[in-house]
Amino acid sequence: MDRYQRQTVLKEFGPEAQEMLKDASVLVVGAGGLGIPVLQYLNAMGVGTLGIVEQDVVEITNLQRQVLYTENDLGKPKLDVVLKRLQTQNSNTRFKVFDTFLSRQNALDIISEFDVVVDGTDNFPTRYLINDSCVILKKPFVSGAIQGFEGQLSVFNFQDGPTYRCLFPNMPGQAEIPNCNENGVLGVVPGIIGNLQALEVIKVITGRGEALSGKLLLFNGLLQSYQTISFSRCPENMAITSLQESYGMELCDVYNTLKLEDLEKLSKEGTTIQLIDVRTEEEYTNYCLPHIKSKNIPLDELLARTQELDLNSPIYILCQSGKRSAVAVKQLEELNLGPTLYHIEGGINRFLTLSQ
């Protein structure tokens, strides 16, 4: 029996649509909360070629929503774990894996190899980079995003339809919108939105049904409500011909980053470490590094409290995941205070993973 019989028997789908899936190539950017359900379903349903862009390792705080990963995978590269699982799930699929984060330098090359792109990333710079790259290369992309108990879903740049910038023309500032680390996300919410993304990909590839183009779905898990907002395209957003000079994602490379292990080594050697934890007071009260003394100055108070910093010794900055600490280093760097600034890569999440 053909493994796809349960869907090819659908008269609206049929063997023709199955053939279209087989001939299609889909790039999934991010193998996290959204990317995982997308990859598992597209792979199960018979999409011929799947690309995966991912460079993170599995962290303990990923497990409540990234349900492909197990406790045995902690500390392993997500790309390795996910590839192994998908290969056993469907041996007919061709995989192209990219052990990198999407960047201004590689985005156009990587995306150009695929028919459809899925945005499963967790930050605005990459979302705008994907948008602009897809507009330049004329590729449709299926976008999902989540926060707390809510999710957003849309198909952008599909058959001359509107783009992400037609909804949100400019990237919000770093501190404007909280991320999952600060604000949290209920584990099942990315599962719901990711599954809807997989469905939209199938519709885009096969032309079945109506893709969610020119419409934004707003999902509220607490109210179990699904609201659709329609929007139209702004011609100026279709006229992108080159990527921006910067998407603000490079800041992590520019400043000194330090692995937590190296910080621990310094601490063991007896060096006094000025460690600033820039998470919120509540996060800090709930949990702080047990073995290296730190001081809590939340990111949004940092610039107003610089007098509390000892400017005669290096400043090490820590947060939950390494994102806010990078922002903090960038903000302090602009003040030219003097001491060397380090941000601790992977943040407390990395410590929790390593200490498993």
Next chain:
Amino acid sequence: MTILLFGITKDIVGSNTLSMPSSSEFGTTGSKTVKELKEYLGKMYPELKKLSSLAVAVNNSYAQDDTVIDNFDEIALIPPVSGG
């Protein structure tokens, strides 16, 4: 007028919806626009003003700053979210 709140706008206001009484300062006479509504809400909730990239929908359609609204319209404030 009912205003539905999403994402961080819900956290700023502290509820899922915001009802604007017709006697509100925002007014009932003459035509009002999305821009004026945004300014009014910004005065009530200064944190909203900090959102540089806030989409507004009127009766489930994306609205521009000059879109005219009345007391029977359903408004939604939609900030982008980035989580994955």
